[in-house]
Amino acid sequence: KWKEILQRVRDEHELSEISFTTWIEPLTIHSVEDNLITILVPSEKMGLDYVSKKYTLPIKVAIAEITGVNYEIRFILPEEVKQEKAPAPVQKNLYVPNLNPKYTFDTFVVGSNNKFAHAASLAVAESPGEIYNPLFLYGGVGLGKTHLMHSIAHFILQKNPSSRILYVTSEEFTNEVIEAIRNSNNTAMTKFREKYRNIDVLLIDDVQFIIGKESTQEEFFHTFNTLHGANKQIILSSDRPPKDMDILEDRIRSRFEWGLLADIQSPDYETRIAILRKKQELDGYSVSDDVIEYIASNIKSNIRELEGALNKIIAYANLEKREINIDLAEQVLRDIISPNEKKVITPEFIIDTVADHFDITPSDIVGSKRSSKIVFPRQIAMYLCREMLDAPLTGIGKMMGDRDHTTVMHGIEKIEKEMSAKDSVRNTVDILKKKINPSK
């Protein structure tokens, strides 16, 4: 990755070969701690001054683009390294996981709905592997499971930057198992096992998607036993408690129940208010109490939607240069607030779910960007509208930013082809279908 970062600095700033080889290429990572990357400049003092003056920002930007994390950077010289007594050159942590920097304990609002899950998470973060193992967090969609899991990981990393933490979604886990099995040479499997068994903390999000897949359950079972036997902390999340996971093998169910089960409920009114206040404060807005109360009294079950509503109001206010007040809130939220909370599956809902899953926005999906990061989700959304709603091709085209029906047909065929060729694509589609319609 470091190479890639340096290449990006070169490309973005169109550095000449000589500048690149003189200043950039020789840089190496000395250490990564919390949010600080220390970079070793092999030449003398002058080189350090120049590089830090000229390239600090480009390098920071490239790091943020490639890792998704905003690291601070610092340059040092070889002499300084020698002076730094003790902890022998901190090894580059190969396990810095993909964590959302915003999901920390500091930004998590504790309410009566999540008090227990929060306390359990904090206890595990303070003493990983020592008391509650595994920690099993469960609760409905958008109630803060992922936020708590990331908070635990951040907390552990902060106290001990070299701890080997792996955070994966069960989709990633499943796809890796599938890949390892499919490349039937032993090295793929060995690699997989090395990766998952030589760690200190394993977090698997949404384990409900692992169940029902025999080979994945098997591999999960062994991974679990190895780590648990070595007192390594395991943290799992799911949309329901183990006892309600129908097709779960009993031996795995009992493993889930070994440690601590902690549920998260829907937030009560006070908690919803507190979450909205915290959020506008973190985002640097000031929204009046009556608007916050309006949102909190109308959106009840899901914190993601609560935040979404606030974001939507702020976005409208900015776009239309209007003041944030009750009138605007009522107007903007009219279509979100439905009198009966029953969810009908609509194309919009499919698009939202797919976008959320791939961490892009709904407007990316209906927009015109053509990068593969967007095109693949877009085609999946087309496929799902066809498959789940039996919508006509022209209708789907209209929904997806006025595309014509041959484009839609092409997209759908492409996904069908990939599904028959790649287990991992089929797995992704399965997971999305379950997200869109859990009762199926």
Ligand code: ADP
């Ligand atoms: P889940 O994984 O349970 O579906 P997430 O952890 O993704 O839910 O939470 C959905 C959104 O709500 C996230 O943006 C998260 O930061 C926010 N959120 C959930 N619970 C809280 C809380 N107690 N305090 C602050 N934000 C929260």
Ligand code: MG
């Ligand atoms: Mg989640």
